[in-house]
Amino acid sequence: MSAPAGKRLTGHGLSVGLPPRWEGRIYRRVVAEAGAQPGRLQAAGWPGELSHPVLHLANFALPPGRGDFGTGAVERMGPDNLFVSLLEFGPDCLGSALYAPAGIPRIRPGQFNPNGMQRRVAGQAGFQHFFTEANRPFCLYVVIGSHRQAVPLAKQVNDVLEQIEVSHAG
Amino acid sequence: MTALLIVETVVLAVLCVLMAGLLRGYAAVLRRLHQLDGGAAATTAPPFRTAAGIPEPATGQRIEGRDEWASSHDVDGVTLAGEIVSVRTVGVEHDTILAFLSSHCEGCTGFWQELGTPGSWTTPPGSRLLVVAKSPEDESPSVLTQLCPDDVDLVMSSQAWADFEVPGSPYVVVADGRTGRVKGEGSGSSFSQVSGLIRQSVDDSRHPAMARKPDSDRRRERDIDRILLTAGIGPQDASLYAPAEAVERTAVELDERA
Numbered sequence: 001m002s003a004p005a006g007k008r009l010t011g012h013g014l015s016v017g018l019p020p021r022w023e024g025r026i027y028r029r030v031v032a033e034a035g036a037q038p039g040r041l042q043a044a045g046w047p048g049e050l051s052h053p054v055l056h057l058a059n060f061a062l063p064p065g066r067g068d069f070g071t072g073a074v075e076r077m078g079p080d081n082l083f084v085s086l087l088e089f090g091p092d093c094l095g096s097a098l099y100a101p102a103g104i105p106r107i108r109p110g111q112f113n114p115n116g117m118q119r120r121v122a123g124q125a126g127f128q129h130f131f132t133e134a135n136r137p138f139c140l141y142v143v144i145g146s147h148r149q150a151v152p153l154a155k156q157v158n159d160v161l162e163q164i165e166v167s168h169a170g
Numbered sequence: 171m172t173a174l175l176i177v178e179t180v181v182l183a184v185l186c187v188l189m190a191g192l193l194r195g196y197a198a199v200l201r202r203l204h205q206l207d208g209g210a211a212a213t214t215a216p217p218f219r220t221a222a223g224i225p226e227p228a229t230g231q232r233i234e235g236r237d238e239w240a241s242s243h244d245v246d247g248v249t250l251a252g253e254i255v256s257v258r259t260v261g262v263e264h265d266t267i268l269a270f271l272s273s274h275c276e277g278c279t280g281f282w283q284e285l286g287t288p289g290s291w292t293t294p295p296g297s298r299l300l301v302v303a304k305s306p307e308d309e310s311p312s313v314l315t316q317l318c319p320d321d322v323d324l325v326m327s328s329q330a331w332a333d334f335e336v337p338g339s340p341y342v343v344v345a346d347g348r349t350g351r352v353k354g355e356g357s358g359s360s361f362s363q364v365s366g367l368i369r370q371s372v373d374d375s376r377h378p379a380m381a382r383k384p385d386s387d388r389r390r391e392r393d394i395d396r397i398l399l400t401a402g403i404g405p406q407d408a409s410l411y412a413p414a415e416a417v418e419r420t421a422v423e424l425d426e427r428a
Binding site: 007011020028062063064065 | 244246252254255256258261262298322323324
């Protein structure tokens with residue numbers, strides 16, 4: 001698990017080549033220990049939670065303290081900006097109908113929907129898809145800064161999705 | 171009597187010159203001895219204060235051997251929460267203010283205090299603050315966790331320290347996202363103190379004199395040059411310039427109208 005030199009980001013069994021202007025972060029939520037006192041570094045999870053890797057990609061400056069689905073980041077997006085979140089779920093989801101689609105999807109511009117956002121933001125549109133890759137269940141959540149620009153933005157998203165590699169669960 | 175006065179004045183002037191030379195030489199010897207004795211040469215400006223309303227002088231001293239417009243670098247590292255991070259500072263619209271801080275440097279105290287005091291200092295509009303500490307093996311993540319507020323973006327990356335040739339902490343670098351160049355750097359005791367340097371760097375890049383020619387203009391110029399050269403018309407070609415008499419006639423007409 002490391003932050004590699006160059007423009008490839010790797011960790012927690014996920015790897016992505018970053019196109020110019022794109023930056024990324026891979027993390028697992030810090031889980032609070034039972035009875036732990038609130039410290040400087042606030043845990044985002046709840047005691048006993050089993051956290052899973054999350055990959056965030058964006059062509060704008062990702063702020064710290066984002067929510068898994070981009071809360072705190074999507075509000076800063078301009079019309080040309082894109083936010084991609086790839087969230088892994090627990091192995092208990094494997095085999096369920098929701099995660100039946102195989103492989104990281106490619107998105108058509110028409111699949112972006114203003115109502116597809118976790119919380120609606122004027123002008124933006126979202127896309128959500130559940131799938132299984134390398135025997136690991138994932139949710140892909142993408143936000144585009146402008147629904148009107150869905151065609152060029154969808155191409156950019158697909159270009160970066162092309163760069164994602166998922167290792168098999170150990 | 172007059173001749174004596176003139177001679178005395180000349181002798182006095184010569185003595186003054188000699189004395190100034192001796193004092194200068196003495197100062198140079200002392201400075202050299204101080205360096206040989208292990209004392210560092212003075213590289214930072216002395217503390218200063220200015221009256222209200224008077225801008226502070228530039229505090230960022232030029233560092234020997236550093237290129238003022240050195241290349242900027244993207245920052246790869248990990249956060250205190252274990253995030254694996256790749257932060258862009260090159261080829262982006264915004265500027266990045268990189269604050270190289272450490273958990274064990276006394277000079278960093280002012281920076282950490284201001285980070286933990288909302289409103290004590292703000293980044294210029296359109297810029298991003300990134301605190302860069304050394305990698306976990308060279309730092310104390312537990313102390314950094316106590317020092318750095320949750321809402322501050324801190325990345326641990328010794329590689330970034332090497333990339334930016336950071337001489338020591340605290341050190342602040344302003345990276346121009348559009349040009350991919352460092353456009354300001356220096357040290358100080360707090361963000362407030364170096365804010366003048368940062369503000370100047372950011373303002374300079376937005377000054378009309380620093381404005382880039384629009385791409386469309388440059389494309390148009392290239393097209394025109396290509397067409398003219400294809401037609402055999404190069405620079406200084408007479409056909410590009412109006413005859414001298416026509417220029418004079420236009421000047422006379424303008425004078426008459428005035």
